[in-house]
Amino acid sequence: MTTLLDTLLNGLALGAVYALVALGFVVIFKASGVLNFAHGSLLLLGGYLVAVLHDDLGFAGALAVAVLTTAAVAGALDRLLLQRGDPDPKAAHVQTIVTIGVDIILVTDLSRRIGGDLLTLGDPWGDAVTGLGPVTVADSRLAAIVVSTVVIAGVFALFRFTPWGLSLRAAAEDVEAAALMGVRLSRVRMLAWCLAGALAALAAVFLAAFPAPGLERTTGQIALKAFPAAILGGMASPPGALAGSLLIGLTEALVAGYQSELHVLGEGFGDVAPYAVMVVVLLVRPTGLFGAKGAVRV
Amino acid sequence: MNPKHRTRGTALTAALAALLIAATGCSSKADGDSTSDGADGVKSGPGVTDKAIKLGALTDLTGPYATLGKSIVQAQQMWADETNAKGGICGRKVEIVVKDHGYDVQKAVTAYADISPDVVALPQVIGSPVVAALLDDIERDHLLTYPQAWAASLLGKDSVQVMATTYDLDMIAAVDFLTRTKGLAKGDTIGHVYFEGDYGANALQGSTWAAKKAGLKVSGQKIKATDTDLSAQVTALKKDGVKAILISAGPAQTASLVGVAASRGLRVPVVSSAPGFAPQLMKTPAAPALSAMLNIVSGAPAVSADIPGVKTMVASYTKKYPASPVDSGALSGYSAAQLLGADLKKACESGSLAREDVVKAHRSQKSVDTGLGSPQNFSDVGRPAALSTYVLKPDAKAAGGVVGVEDAHQAPGVEEYLTSKS
Numbered sequence: 001m002t003t004l005l006d007t008l009l010n011g012l013a014l015g016a017v018y019a020l021v022a023l024g025f026v027v028i029f030k031a032s033g034v035l036n037f038a039h040g041s042l043l044l045l046g047g048y049l050v051a052v053l054h055d056d057l058g059f060a061g062a063l064a065v066a067v068l069t070t071a072a073v074a075g076a077l078d079r080l081l082l083q084r085g086d087p088d089p090k091a092a093h094v095q096t097i098v099t100i101g102v103d104i105i106l107v108t109d110l111s112r113r114i115g116g117d118l119l120t121l122g123d124p125w126g127d128a129v130t131g132l133g134p135v136t137v138a139d140s141r142l143a144a145i146v147v148s149t150v151v152i153a154g155v156f157a158l159f160r161f162t163p164w165g166l167s168l169r170a171a172a173e174d175v176e177a178a179a180l181m182g183v184r185l186s187r188v189r190m191l192a193w194c195l196a197g198a199l200a201a202l203a204a205v206f207l208a209a210f211p212a213p214g215l216e217r218t219t220g221q222i223a224l225k226a227f228p229a230a231i232l233g234g235m236a237s238p239p240g241a242l243a244g245s246l247l248i249g250l251t252e253a254l255v256a257g258y259q260s261e262l263h264v265l266g267e268g269f270g271d272v273a274p275y276a277v278m279v280v281v282l283l284v285r286p287t288g289l290f291g292a293k294g295a296v297r298v
Numbered sequence: 299m300n301p302k303h304r305t306r307g308t309a310l311t312a313a314l315a316a317l318l319i320a321a322t323g324c325s326s327k328a329d330g331d332s333t334s335d336g337a338d339g340v341k342s343g344p345g346v347t348d349k350a351i352k353l354g355a356l357t358d359l360t361g362p363y364a365t366l367g368k369s370i371v372q373a374q375q376m377w378a379d380e381t382n383a384k385g386g387i388c389g390r391k392v393e394i395v396v397k398d399h400g401y402d403v404q405k406a407v408t409a410y411a412d413i414s415p416d417v418v419a420l421p422q423v424i425g426s427p428v429v430a431a432l433l434d435d436i437e438r439d440h441l442l443t444y445p446q447a448w449a450a451s452l453l454g455k456d457s458v459q460v461m462a463t464t465y466d467l468d469m470i471a472a473v474d475f476l477t478r479t480k481g482l483a484k485g486d487t488i489g490h491v492y493f494e495g496d497y498g499a500n501a502l503q504g505s506t507w508a509a510k511k512a513g514l515k516v517s518g519q520k521i522k523a524t525d526t527d528l529s530a531q532v533t534a535l536k537k538d539g540v541k542a543i544l545i546s547a548g549p550a551q552t553a554s555l556v557g558v559a560a561s562r563g564l565r566v567p568v569v570s571s572a573p574g575f576a577p578q579l580m581k582t583p584a585a586p587a588l589s590a591m592l593n594i595v596s597g598a599p600a601v602s603a604d605i606p607g608v609k610t611m612v613a614s615y616t617k618k619y620p621a622s623p624v625d626s627g628a629l630s631g632y633s634a635a636q637l638l639g640a641d642l643k644k645a646c647e648s649g650s651l652a653r654e655d656v657v658k659a660h661r662s663q664k665s666v667d668t669g670l671g672s673p674q675n676f677s678d679v680g681r682p683a684a685l686s687t688y689v690l691k692p693d694a695k696a697a698g699g700v701v702g703v704e705d706a707h708q709a710p711g712v713e714e715y716l717t718s719k720s
Binding site: 003006007010011014108111112115116117118120126127128129136138210211212213214216217218219221222252253254256257258259260270271 | 360361362363364365366517518519520521522523524526527528529530531533534536537538549550553554557558560561562563576578579581582583584587
């Protein structure tokens with residue numbers, strides 16, 4: 001029983017970290033229809049900045065600089081590169097491909113800088129753990145749960161209650177109509193990219209913090225695990241991203257924790273489990289857990 | 299067929315013909331049959347002239363193992379400089395051609411095709427997948443190769459030489475170490491966290507065999523290189539009530555495993571395969587737990603070991619490359635170069651530096667001691683070159699981040715294990 005509780009709690013904590021990444025995917029997709037493959041490298045950039053700056057600026061200062069810089073880089077990426085191409089919003093798939101190229105460039109340079117090192121981020125939690133009854137969970141993961149809940153609520157509120165959120169939802173609904181109503185599409189989009197960049201830097205901190213050993217070259221690849229989370233959540237829905245991420249985190253923890261019992265499914269089932277869950281969810285709900293049903297006028 | 303199509307057809311034929319010519323050109327170059335007698339009567343072949351012996355290194359200077367690659371390249375260059383200062387080998391200067399593949403198998407295959415016609419041996423090939431992809435070519439070209447990989451699946455190839463012990467022997471030694479010094483007894487369970495692929499599979503083979511002999515149960519946890527949070531694995535191991543844990547993965551995984559286990563109160567001895575530790579780990583939050591719980595098994599001694607050959611090597615390396623830390627990669631690279639040097643000298647004495655004869659000279663050596671660890675026996679292609687394993691432990695202050703705990707010795711059961719396999 002303790003094992004189950006332990007596994008569930010750690011799965012939820014892992015899911016909370018994935019949620020920060022998945023939310024970035026969702027915000028960008030909602031605003032620009034682009035699947036941002038460069039998200040992992042933005043995350044790595046944010047983490048790298050915290051790692052190199054925390055000695056001089058302290059953790060909080062380094063985090064602030066990293067969040068702002070990553071946001072700026074993401075915004076610039078959208079404004080200077082993606083928006084220069086075909087203005088037709090249907091060109092999103094071309095821009096998606098462009099993000100793959102950007103990802104390769106960013107990752108190559110950051111890998112060169114990081115090399116084989118394991119960088120510590122100087123976070124305040126260290127390797128402390130908190131006991132909750134019979135189970136223990138790392139403090140950094142508790143922080144991740146709190147931060148992602150607050151951030152996701154915040155993003156939800158931004159979408160719902162601010163003029164920017166209204167513009168963004170309007171643009172997501174019907175680009176042309178929104179433009180005719182005076183929505184400045186390019187600025188709405190760019191702000192969304194900035195927000196996603198900031199989220200990526202934040203996620204990097206929790207991905208590199210204990211129980212992980214630190215930031216390494218491959219940390220960005222973990223962002224790909226949040227892909228199925230974003231998709232099964234419905235791709236354009238923040239609460240969906242949260243639910244999807246928790247589901248993926250739980251699945252991963254359960255499959256790893258009960259690896260020996262799941263032996264019948266074959267070695268390495270853990271690798272495919274998140275995708276298996278995604279496929280099952282999409283079979284039942286093709287638009288994802290919280291995805292909007294596409295209204296088709298016949 | 300209209301004229302346009304015909305032109306395209308002609309162009310295609312021409313291109314195909316060009317490709318064919320290029321391909322045959324390459325293969326005749328790579329054949330290694332083009333042997334001839336040098337001025338000094340020593341038969342030469344590809345990569346060998348009257349003045350120089352060319353060696354090749356397929357390394358990773360831009361990918362995941364860039365730090366390792368840099369150490370090996372530098373250490374082997376140091377060996378070449380030292381050798382040349384003493385007059386070279388067989389009266390010829392030694393030269394190493396280094397090609398970076400960034401841990402990309404495709405690039406490595408191209409790099410191999412590029413350098414293989416012009417070199418006589420490969421003192422360095424980094425990356426198990428790279429070695430696996432090149433195995434057949436290396437065998438065909440009789441290119442004596444020292445890979446930086448220790449899976450037993452690389453044994454049995456005439457031209458490929460795994461240095462010292464293989465992963466399975468190291469894990470047999472690890473189980474022996476645990477039962478001997480950490481009080482593990484019949485009926486206990488040990489965990490083994492391992493990477494998918496040759497490395498992990500081979501290590502698991504050793505631990506499973508040794509555990510069965512000792513009456514222990516093994517709880518296996520398979521992971522992959524991108525898993526850096528081992529919380530779930532620790533939970534599973536705790537549930538199985540393990541008394542000790544083996545790990546055959548990368549440094550990041552070792553740090554997470556030990557850190558999480560310690561924080562969850564699972565303070566059991568952990569023994570890692572050699573690639574599972576890097577000195578950088580001693581700067582992570584897991585450092586205190588690593589110092590307290592971790593041991594490392596390796597066919598090579600610690601860089602800080604009190605062995606004259608190792609001490610000399612470390613001193614020269616720090617003098618030549620003051621900015622680079624001396625790590626296990628430097629020692630392993632230097633060791634490979636020394637062994638190859640011995641092979642080349644032997645081949646020279648037998649009167650031929652042709653590739654086949656270098657391999658033959660290599661396989662004729664029953665006990666090579668370069669003063670950098672256990673003596674190695676290359677005469678049985680199906681057996682590991684050495685059977686003795688060192689036990690090390692982390693020490694942030696030591697060179698290379700590790701110090702010796704037990705000197706090289708052969709774990710009981712190793713012979714029996716090898717017989718059972720063959």
